[in-house]
Structures are given as C-alpha cells and as structure tokens.
Amino acid sequence: MKKKILVTGGAGFIGSHLVERLLKEGHWVIAMDNFHTGTKDNVLAFLNNPRFEVLRHDVTEPFRIEAEQIYNLACPASPIHYQRSPIRTVETCVLGPINCLTLARDIHARVLQASTSEIYGNPIMHPQTESYWGNVNPIGPRSCYDEGKRVAETLFFDFHREAGTDIRIARIFNTYGPRMSHGDGRVISNFILQALRNEPLTIYGDGSHTRSFCYISDLVEGLIRLMNMDGFTGPINLGCPEERTIREIAELIIQLTNSKSDIILQPLPIDDPEKRKPDIELATDVLGWTPKIPLEEGLSRTIEYYKPIADDNSPPTKQPR
Numbered sequence: 001m002k003k004k005i006l007v008t009g010g011a012g013f014i015g016s017h018l019v020e021r022l023l024k025e026g027h028w029v030i031a032m033d034n035f036h037t038g039t040k041d042n043v044l045a046f047l048n049n050p051r052f053e054v055l056r057h058d059v060t061e062p063f064r065i066e067a068e069q070i071y072n073l074a075c076p077a078s079p080i081h082y083q084r085s086p087i088r089t090v091e092t093c094v095l096g097p098i099n100c101l102t103l104a105r106d107i108h109a110r111v112l113q114a115s116t117s118e119i120y121g122n123p124i125m126h127p128q129t130e131s132y133w134g135n136v137n138p139i140g141p142r143s144c145y146d147e148g149k150r151v152a153e154t155l156f157f158d159f160h161r162e163a164g165t166d167i168r169i170a171r172i173f174n175t176y177g178p179r180m181s182h183g184d185g186r187v188i189s190n191f192i193l194q195a196l197r198n199e200p201l202t203i204y205g206d207g208s209h210t211r212s213f214c215y216i217s218d219l220v221e222g223l224i225r226l227m228n229m230d231g232f233t234g235p236i237n238l239g240c241p242e243e244r245t246i247r248e249i250a251e252l253i254i255q256l257t258n259s260k261s262d263i264i265l266q267p268l269p270i271d272d273p274e275k276r277k278p279d280i281e282l283a284t285d286v287l288g289w290t291p292k293i294p295l296e297e298g299l300s301r302t303i304e305y306y307k308p309i310a311d312d313n314s315p316p317t318k319q320p321r
C-alpha cells in the first residue's frame with residue numbers, strides 16, 4: 001500500500017536517507033524543513049520525482065498537511081548546533097512534537113518521534129534498556145536537547161493516553177554515514193575530515209569514552225519497521241550494540257584513510273556521557289531488526305563520501321534561516 005508520508009527534518013542527514021528509501025518504496029513523500037542544519041543538497045536528487053515535495057516550514061509553527069504517517073525528525077542533533085541556541089532547541093523539541101501530534105490526532109495519522117539515547121544522559125545502567133529512566137542533568141549545557149527530547153516522549157504518551165493518538169517512539173543511538181553535515185562537530189565527520197586532510201584528530205578527554213555507531217541504512221530500516229508495526233508504541237532502542245572507545249574510532253579511521261595524522265587530546269565537553277551502548281533485545285524480538293553493516297564497511301562508505309569535501313578547504317555552506 002503506497003502511503004502519503006510527511007518527514008519533518010527531511011533535508012537533514014537521517015531525514016534525507018529516510019526520504020530516499022520511502023520514495024524507492026513508491027510512497028508519496030513531503031519533506032518539511034527550515035534548513036537550520038539540513039541543506040537542499042541533501043534532497044536535490046529527489047526533486048524531479050513527482051511523488052516528492054519539499055516544504056520550507058518551521059515545525060514549531062502549526063501546519064496542516066494530509067498524511068497517513070508522520071516521522072518527526074526536525075531538530076538539530078549535534079551538540080554544537082543544539083547548544084548554539086538552546087532556547088530555540090527546547091522550542092523545537094517541544095513545539096515540534098505538539099504540532100505533529102495535534103495533526104496526527106486530528107487526521108488519524110500515525111506519528112513517529114525521533115527520540116535519542118541522550119534521554120539516558122550519563123547512564124549508570126550499562127548497556128541501556130528501554131526500562132532505564134536515565135541520569136540526566138536538568139540544568140547543564142546539554143539539557144536543552146536531553147530534557148527537550150524527554151518532554152517530547154512525555155507528550156507522545158500523553159497524546160496516546162488522552163486522545164488515543166497512534167504513536168511510535170524510536171530512541172536512536174549514534175548514527176553515521178554519508179550526508180552527515182560536515183562542520184557540525186560530530187566525532188565521525190570530524191575524524192574523517194581531519195584524517196583525509198592529514199590534520200591531527202581531536203580526541204576530547206583521554207579517548208576512553210565509548211559510543212556505539214550504527215550505519216544509516218540500518219537505522220532507516222529500523223525506523224520503517226517500527227512505523228509499520230501494528231500495536232506497538234515503543235519506546236524502542238535503535239542502535240548498534242558494538243561499543244568502541246573514541247580512541248579506537250580515531251585509530252580505525254587513520255588506518256582506513258591511510259592517513260599521516262596524529263592524535264591530540266583536547267578538553268572534554270561538560271556532561272559528555274562516558275559510555276553508551278544500546279540493549280537491542282526489544283528491537284530484535286519485536287521488529288526482527290539488527291544492524292547489518294559492520295563498522296569498517298560503514299566507515300569506508302562514509303570516507304568515500306567525504307573525499308571530495310576534504311579536498312575543498314572552504315568552510316561548509318550555511319544557509320540563512
């Protein structure tokens with residue numbers, strides 16, 4: 001069954017891959033974006049597709065669009081972007097879901113929230129299961145995003161309980177791949193660009209912090225399975241359970257790029273979670289989902305994407321808001 005699908009944040013990294021996959025499946029897709037961190041380049045390849053439309057709109061402003069499914073991805077996702085305008089980040093985290101949920105309630109659409117592993121904060125339980133309530137600083141520099149995303153989950157469940165809205169919540173762990181915005185400071189894009197330019201790789205702290213990285217096509221598969229699973233709201237973890245230290249990631253990227261780069265240590269950002277690894281038993285049981293792309297393969301594909309960008313030394317193009 002071909003559906004009308006709205007993807008907020010559709011011009012971003014995850015959004016554009018989701019749009020691409022949905023179009024390939026024959027759906028009618030509208031990407032809504034204010035181009036805060038996303039770019040038109042990410043959706044340029046789909047513009048000639050008659051089943052695709054881009055709408056420049058801010059998710060914090062109410063909207064009315066016909067859709068059977070809504071994926072709410074609109075939100076800056078990298079620490080430097082979401083901390084640059086924290087009040088705006090909270091607004092996007094809270095008003096975006098309210099607008100998506102109100103529309104879903106009124107037109108009887110199903111709505112999926114792109115939540116995050118950040119809702120677990122600096123986790124004491126390891127690996128993190130969905131039943132863990134987290135360890136989040138409510139007043140720190142990351143709180144605008146962490147607490148904003150937690151309120152979003154609350155809103156999803158309140159609409160579900162109060163109005164019967166058909167909701168899905170995906171807790172997305174670190175995801176990487178082509179079209180990650182270069183210049184947004186995330187570790188994979190930073191390290192790849194630094195390695196390709198033979199510049200020092202900047203490890204924050206001593207490199208012992210851990211993350212678990214999921215390749216973009218695996219994540220998109222998980223999101224689509226969750227959206228189309230009847231009778232299951234989540235929240236559900238979507239991520240790769242293979243945990244690596246940041247130093248291991250740096251060394252692997254130096255090796256895969258044949259780089260002459262050194263590693264330098266820089267101060268650790270405040271409240272940077274020490275470890276992060278999803279327990280994905282629920283996703284495996286309910287969705288039959290596990291990530292398939294090994295880290296080395298995903299990194300190699302991502303490195304290919306960044307090669308022309310690394311040759312171009314100009315700073316990333318920022319679109320006016």
Ligand code: NAD
Nearest residue numbers: 009011012013014034035036037038058059074075077175
């Ligand atoms: P991204 O920055 O590439 O994409 C976010 C998109 O949302 C951008 O195109 C941006 O322009 C748009 N946007 C931001 N604020 C908006 C607003 N107010 N109105 C309309 N559009 C707006 O980030 P991403 O990595 O693709 O993340 C997408 C979603 O997934 C986010 O909600 C993020 O919190 C979540 N997530 C991502 C990761 C990850 O590792 N990438 C991990 C956990 C959760």
Ligand code: UDP
Nearest residue numbers: 079185186187188190202203204209246272
């Ligand atoms: N990080 C790093 N060097 C960089 C960028 C990030 O050591 O150039 C670290 C960062 O401190 C964190 C981890 O890598 O411990 C992942 O950072 P990222 O911003 O990609 O994601 P998040 O912190 O949101 O998980």
